[in-house]
Amino acid sequence: MRHERGLLIVLSGPSGVGKGTVRKAIFENKDLDLQYSISMTTRQPREGEVHGVDYFFTTKEDFQQRIGENKFLEWAEFVGNFYGTPIEYVEKTLSEGKDIFLEIEVQGALQVKKAFPEGIFIFLAPPSMSELQNRIVTRGTETEDIILNRMNAAKEEIEMMDAYDYVVENDQVELACERIKAIMISEHLKRERVANYYKRMMEAE
Ligand SMILES: Nc1ncnc2c1ncn2[C@@H]1O[C@H](COP(=O)(O)OP(=O)(O)OP(=O)(O)O)[C@@H](O)[C@H]1O
Numbered sequence: 001m002r003h004e005r006g007l008l009i010v011l012s013g014p015s016g017v018g019k020g021t022v023r024k025a026i027f028e029n030k031d032l033d034l035q036y037s038i039s040m041t042t043r044q045p046r047e048g049e050v051h052g053v054d055y056f057f058t059t060k061e062d063f064q065q066r067i068g069e070n071k072f073l074e075w076a077e078f079v080g081n082f083y084g085t086p087i088e089y090v091e092k093t094l095s096e097g098k099d100i101f102l103e104i105e106v107q108g109a110l111q112v113k114k115a116f117p118e119g120i121f122i123f124l125a126p127p128s129m130s131e132l133q134n135r136i137v138t139r140g141t142e143t144e145d146i147i148l149n150r151m152n153a154a155k156e157e158i159e160m161m162d163a164y165d166y167v168v169e170n171d172q173v174e175l176a177c178e179r180i181k182a183i184m185i186s187e188h189l190k191r192e193r194v195a196n197y198y199k200r201m202m203e204a205e
């Protein structure tokens with residue numbers, strides 16, 4: 001039996017920890033029937049990024065107008081750019097009983113937790129700060145200044161780990177994926193058990 005609304009899963013953590021890499025690996029498994037929430041950003045596209053696949057790229061003016069129109073479930077300014085989760089797709093997906101997966105930074109995740117306390121909040125943690133820096137440098141997409149700012153943000157973000165339901169270390173991509181899949185399966189089973197229990201109670205009355 002499937003509960004009526006889908007699950008909202010938030011994967012968060014510092015820049016460069018591997019959220020995108022792990023998320024793409026999770027989405028390779030089509031059995032999970034998971035929808036990805038494509039964020040909107042004012043950041044310039046990186047080489048190879050596609051509008052409507054990686055992000056919806058937009059201007060600061062358009063982003064600010066959307067904030068005024070309450071078009072975001074959450075939004076945040078992160079190291080000089082705006083990022084936000086379009087609310088309409090999230091609501092539509094959940095109301096169709098499908099699970100939705102958000103990959104966002106920490107300020108945004110905490111906003112979502114207030115709006116959706118029933119969501120599943122997963123913090124992806126690096127094996128060490130030096131490995132985090134190594135990953136973001138090796139990715140080769142950011143300037144030295146931006147890397148420094150993102151590493152400074154990472155120190156504050158790591159302090160918020162306690163606010164999450166789960167902490168998953170991304171030591172190896174395959175292991176991190178397996179841990180996240182196990183969390184999602186276990187959360188589904190828990191909700192099904194609760195729903196079945198209530199159904200039995202109602203039938204017994
Ligand atoms: N477990 C891992 N071991 C080694 N390298 C990894 C691992 N996971 C990801 N990486 C590498 O680390 C770099 C950063 O990964 P990725 O872009 O997925 O991070 P991110 O958290 O999505 O970053 P951002 O928040 O800036 O978008 C990439 O070059 C990726 O290949």
Ligand SMILES: Nc1nc2c(ncn2[C@@H]2O[C@H](COP(=O)(O)O)[C@@H](O)[C@H]2O)c(=O)[nH]1
Nearest residue numbers: 015039040075076083084085103104105108
């Ligand atoms: N609060 C939000 N954060 C988001 C969203 N989409 C992505 N992000 C996070 O921003 C940083 C930087 O991303 P990058 O692509 O410029 O490296 C990273 O932690 C993303 O996960 C969002 O909609 N809201």
